[in-house]
Amino acid sequence: MANRLDAMSPAMTSTPSINQSSKAQDSASRAMNNGNVVKRLQSELMTLMTSPTPGISAFPSTTDITKWNATLAGPVDTPYANLTFKLTLAYPSNYPYAPPEVLFKTPIYHPNVDMSGRICLDILKPAGPGKEGAWSAVLNTGSVLLSIQSLLGEPNNASPLNGEAALLWDRDQDEYKKKVLARHLEPSEMEGDE
Amino acid sequence: MATASISAASLTRREDIFASVFPPASFTTPTPEATPTIGVLSSPGKSFGGFNHTNQVADGAVSFNRNWSTATRFLTLTASEHASHDDRHAIREATAALQYLWNSPSSRSDLVKWYNHEVSVHYSQFVLPSLGAWHNPIASSNALYVVRSTIDILENAQELYNKAPSAILNVIRDASQRSAIESFCIQTRQGMQRLFLHSLPRQRLQKTLANVMYQLMETSIQQSRESGKCAKSERCSCKVTIDDLSFTALHTVGLGGNLGERAFAHAVHKLLDGPAVERRCFEVDWSGHESVVDKLREWIQSKFAPFVEQCLSKLTGNASLQLTESEITQFVTMAALKLGRQRTLSLFDYVKSWPHSQGAVLDIKEYLFFGSLTDKAHVCSSFTNQLQNRFLHAGVSTNELLSIYINVIHTFRLLDARGVLLDKVATPIRNYLRARDDTVSIIAASFLADVDKNGAILHSESEKVCIDIALEVARSNLEERQESGTLNWNDMDWVPDPIDAGPQYKSSKSEDVVAYILGLFEQADFIKEVTNVLAQHLLHMVDSEYVKETRLVELFKTRLDASKLQAAEVMLKDVRDSASLNRKLKQRLAHRTNPPATPREIQAAIPQEGIPMNELYERFSNGTTHTQFLAIVKLVANKRDNVLYPKRSRLPAESPVKKTPSHPEFNLQVLSSFFWPEMQSRDYEVPSGFYPLQEHYSTYFQQQGGQRKLQFKPALARCTVELELEDRQVREVDIPAWRGSVIDAFASERGDAVPITYNSSDGLTPQQLMDALRMDEELVMDALNFWTAKRVLYQCAPGIYAVLESLDMDTGADEHQEQEPAESISAVKTQDAMFQDNAPTFSIFIANMLRNGGAKEIGGMMGITSMLKMVLPTFTYGEEEVQYLLAEMEGRGEVTRNGDLWSAK
Incomplete structure (x- = not known):
């Protein structure tokens, strides 16, 4: 399958000598994006589909392949157990050299997630000299989602976005769980918010 | 006053x-x-x-x-x-x-x-x-x-x-x-x-006069034509007269003059714009393929213009009146334009009957030469209309479409060598052809079709081959392409009228019909399809020269992106390599099967005057290894200076040589799996005699080929079967091996491992065969039908097959399946099979899409089908297939349906 994907690369190296390319419109929408990004995302998608990780799933949300929706299951043995979270991923045009922008769509009470769903996670920030991020091109959608899933169970309380949650996590797990459940909405309850 | x-x-x-x-x-x-x-x-x-x-x-x-x-x-x-x-x-x-x-x-x-x-x-x-x-x-x-x-x-x-x-x-x-x-x-x-x-009343008078003059002239021209001889001759000698109306009298009573002249002018115009041109004399030249415009010009200059001159001088009373050169030219132009417009009306018919209609097309060409830009547009739009009305609909087969497309190319290239007009009219056909599913495969098949000297397709499957393309390919020249093309900047002669030039006018110049055909599709698609067809073709080839195929691949390489044709080249190399491999292997096999030379034979072969060692070995190399040979030589010959002389000694008596049964002839086709299209991989038991051969070949290949391993694909194998029945012999050449495998199961004389025992009283059921041969039902049934049709097997009871040993046996069934079932199972995987193979992947994609994207419809811009096509380029199917997948997933409880919306569970 992977070979076939390569063969179908949307980057058109040559146009047919007689004009009127039959797939002109088809390629037009893709041409907006960098061909390499599309290619990379297609193969990531293929990997995600063929070897899925339990509790994690993601798929392009529109015909623009650089915007994805993802679904996470809360890890068991954490306050988030049995909860389902929706996220969005937006890939920059220089992906995978820059990290995707990941947001929680489901309201979540978590030390490293703010009220609008932004996530404070080192691998989601660009790396490089003078930068504190830890993004790397070897990471992919699957590993990013896996990291976020594990972040749910192991928050980084050293640099919280939600200070109250960080305090509560250490002091009162029961109260913490109550807050989590109070804030949480299941995807079916969120209909119409999108 | x-x-x-x-x-x-x-x-x-x-x-x-x-x-x-x-x-x-x-x-x-x-x-x-x-x-x-x-x-x-x-x-x-x-x-x-x-x-x-x-x-x-x-x-x-x-x-x-x-x-x-x-x-x-x-x-x-x-x-x-x-x-x-x-x-x-x-x-x-x-x-x-x-x-x-x-x-x-x-x-x-x-x-x-x-x-x-x-x-x-x-x-x-x-x-x-x-x-x-x-x-x-x-x-x-x-x-x-x-x-x-x-x-x-x-x-x-x-x-x-x-x-x-x-x-x-x-x-x-x-x-x-x-x-x-x-x-x-x-x-x-x-x-x-x-x-x-x-x-x-002036207007009425003028009109009436014009009408009368026109009527008279028309009648005279019609009557004159009845002689009918000028239709055949090179010039038209029809005369126009207007004897029934005295122009002199008109002039005398004052109805000549301006009014009369005007009326006459109207009449002449009307005549030239119709009857004068629409006569049999100026019919399309179907035999000579020449334009009739010259004839028309000749007629106007020698017959019509003098007549007009005469009439005018009578009408005006001016005896010395003479038509100027430019006026006569105007007459010619007028008539030629009319002729062209008239021809244009049935241009589609002429395109259809190309090349016999060359004359008509040349007429139109003259018309375009006389006419203006609007006339060009007229030809294009008129032809496009004719196409739309008469041609571009579902009732026309793709073969016809392609043939007409080629004719259109020929016709319009004749009309306008620069291809500007062609570009305009060909667009609808091209778009329509692209919309057809089978176009690419027909083109590809046509490229590979054999054409004999008379232009007839040699092999069957004529419905899949467009003869015109095949002829065109046979005609096209490889070398011709070398110096032409966009890069010929030295061509100073050729410039289209700027207004005519399309954006790519430079490149459209040198392209011949083949290029137009190849340009129909995206190169990648086309190459993919061609590779498929080529693969099928190569697999079925008997001739081991591959001249035609090589030429074709070379042709494609000059026309298409050469680097993308790697697969085709590898395929060609594979089949060639296989041919030489088979030769070598056969030799090796011969060594094994031929009995080694006996000492007596060698001794007999050594002449008294001696023979060089190598020369002698060559005679026995077939069947005797070199070491064996040396050993025997030591026994029977004296060697001096590398020349052998016979020894005078007696040899021990020999034991009679045991005859080994002859092996079936076995050929191997080695395909590099990566480069060939995906093949049918249905596995089954080949006739047991094949196994040792396969093994032997595998080991040999591995010794030769280094890293590569052989993997046998019985689904692609073909065999020739000879059956000895009680009263007759049956020989079937080049049939798929599964048929051989099945009939082998019915064999009565076999040595080694038998997958299933057949005895004539019980017969065999398809189920038994499927189990024993580990073969799909489809293949078993195909084979059984085939042999039943060949009257080798018969159903002794419903669902039980037995061998029809002699034809006069009572088969118990009245109806005979006379016709041989078509070879329905092709070697290359069908679209449908590919879909079935990939269905699980597609289902996973759909499930994930619905889980993450919420409920969706099947169709529409953001529907499941278009999303799937976008993210998964291998998904080349339509909404029906998606519907099918969803129904299956619903059955498994993976998705639910809510009206038109489908969502994940």
């Missing part, structure tokens, strides 16, 4: 102009006779001569009045037309009076005016009523009659009005008198002509 004061002759010219536009002034005053001047009372002196005094003025007035009276009385027209013009005395008197009046300019014009008035009064009173037909529209059937009678009436009237002056002319001899009368006649005739002209 105001007019009386006009005296100067210089004004007459202005009057002429004036009168040609406006009707003549009407005189209300009767002739001066009504108030005769009988002298002036104050001039008594003359009578008595007493005063020697002559009143000049009064004298002049008296003589004027007297002369006027005499002249007008003589000229007066009476209703009865019986004015006496015979009286010589009266004539002489009138002549004198006229001459007197004529000499004074003022009285001259007065006289002319008076006579014109007299004529007009008479005309409107007595002549005009008989011309009443002109008050109503004139039917064209009646037109000739009306025109003729009008001319007659007017001629008579003219004669009548000229009677008096001509009576004078008959009598007098004096030259000065004659000239006075003659100029009077001329002036009055002009007046009459104007009068006639104004008395008739």
Whole structure:
């Protein structure tokens, strides 16, 4: 399958000598994006589909392949157990050299997630000299989602976005769980918010 | 009377102009006779001569009045037309009076005016009523009659009005008198002509005249054509005449002139714009393939133009009138344009019957040469319409479409070598062809089809091959392409009209039909399809030369992206390598199977005078290894200087050689799996005799080929089967191996491992065969049907098959399956099979899409189908397939349906 994907690369190296390319419109929408990004995302998608990780799933949300929706299951043995979270991923045009922008769509009470769903996670920030991020091109959608899933169970309380949650996590797990459940909405309850 | 004061002759010219536009002034005053001047009372002196005094003025007035009276009385027209013009005395008197009046300019014009008035009064009173037909529209059937009678009436009237002056002319001899009368006649005739002209409705007159002229010319041309000989000859000698209408008479009565000329011009135009061109003489030249425009030009120059010239000179009374060169050219252009437009109307038919219709196409080419840009657009749009109406619909097979497409290319390249027009008209066909599923495969198959010298397809499957493409490919030249193309910047001669040039006009120049065909599709798609067809083709090839295939791949390499044709090249190399591999292997196999040479044989082969060692070995190399050979040689020969001499010794008696059974001939096709399209990989047990051979080949291949491993694909194998039945022998050449495998299961004489035991009383069921041969039901049934149709097997009971050992056996079934089932299972995987293989992947994609993206419809911009196509390029199916997948997933409980919306569970 992977070979076939390569063969179908949307980057058109040559146009047919007689004009009127039959797939002109088809390629037009893709041409907006960098061909390499599309290619990379297609193969990531293929990997995600063929070897899925339990509790994690993601798929392009529109015909623009650089915007994805993802679904996470809360890890068991954490306050988030049995909860389902929706996220969005937006890939920059220089992906995978820059990290995707990941947001929680489901309201979540978590030390490293703010009220609008932004996530404070080192691998989601660009790396490089003078930068504190830890993004790397070897990471992919699957590993990013896996990291976020594990972040749910192991928050980084050293640099919280939600200070109250960080305090509560250490002091009162029961109260913490109550807050989590109070804030949480299941995807079916969120209909119409999108 | 105001007019009386006009005296100067210089004004007459202005009057002429004036009168040609406006009707003549009407005189209300009767002739001066009504108030005769009988002298002036104050001039008594003359009578008595007493005063020697002559009143000049009064004298002049008296003589004027007297002369006027005499002249007008003589000229007066009476209703009865019986004015006496015979009286010589009266004539002489009138002549004198006229001459007197004529000499004074003022009285001259007065006289002319008076006579014109007299004529007009008479005309409107007595002549005009008989011309009443002109008050109503004139039917064209009646037109000739009306025109003729009008001319007659007017001629008579003219004669009548000229009677008096001509009576004078008959009598007098004096030259000065004659000239006075003659100029009077001329002036009055002009007046009459104007009068006639104004008395008739001008438009109607002109139209009717034009109609009559046209009718006459058309009839004459039609009749002339009946000779029918000029259709065949190179020139058209049809004549146009218009004898039934005298142009001279028209001119005489004043209906010639501008009006007549205009009418004639209309008629000529109409003639050229129709009947003159639509004759059999200028039919499409189906036999000579030449344009008829030259013939048309010839006809116009030699026949038509002189006729027009003649008519015009009659009509205008100007004998020296001549048509100019440019006018004749205009006639030719007009006719050629008409011819072209007419041809354009059935251009589609000509395209269809190309190349026999070359003549017609050349006509259109001439038309475009004469015509303007709009004519080019006309040809294009007209042809496009014809295409849409008659051709681009579901009832036309793709073969036909392709054939016509090729014809269109030929035709329009002839019309316009630069391909600009072609680009315009070909677009709809191209788009339509692209929409057809089978176009690519037909093109690919056509490229590979064998064509014999007569242009017929050699092998079957004619419905999948477009003969024209095959011929075109056979014709196209590889080398031709080398120096042409966009890069030839030195070609200074060729520039299209800027307005005609498409954005890629440079590249469209040198492309031949093959290039147009290849350009129909995206290169990648096309190459993929070609690779598939080529793979099928190569697998079925018997000939091991692959000349045609090599040529084809080379052709593609020059035309398409050479790097993308790697797969095709590898495939070709594979089959070639396989051929040589088979040769080698067969030799090796021969070593094994041929009994090694015996010492006695070798001894017998050594001549007394000796033989070089190598030479001797060559004779025995077939079956004897070198070491064996050396051992034997030591035994039977003496060696000196590498030359062997026979030893004189007795050899021990030999044991009789055991005959080994001959192996079946076994050929191998090694395919590099990565480069060949995905093949059927159904596995099953091949006839047991194959296994040792396969193993043998595998090991050998591994010794030769390094890293590569052989993986047998029995689904692609073909075999030749010979069956020995009780009463006959059956030989089936080159059938799929599963058929061989199945019939092998029914064999009665076999040695080693038997997958299933057949005995004629119990027979075998398909299920048994499927289990024993580990073969799909589809293949088993195909094989059983095949052998049943060949009357090798029969159903001894429903679902149980047995061998029909002798044909006269009672098969128990009346109906015979006579026809052989078509070879329905192709080697390359079908779209459907690919879909089935990939269905799980597709389902996962759909499930994830719905889980993350919420509920979706199947169709639409953001529907499941289009999303799937976007994220998964291998998904090349439609909504039906998605529907099918969703239904299956619903069955497994993975998705739910809510109206048109599907969502994940």
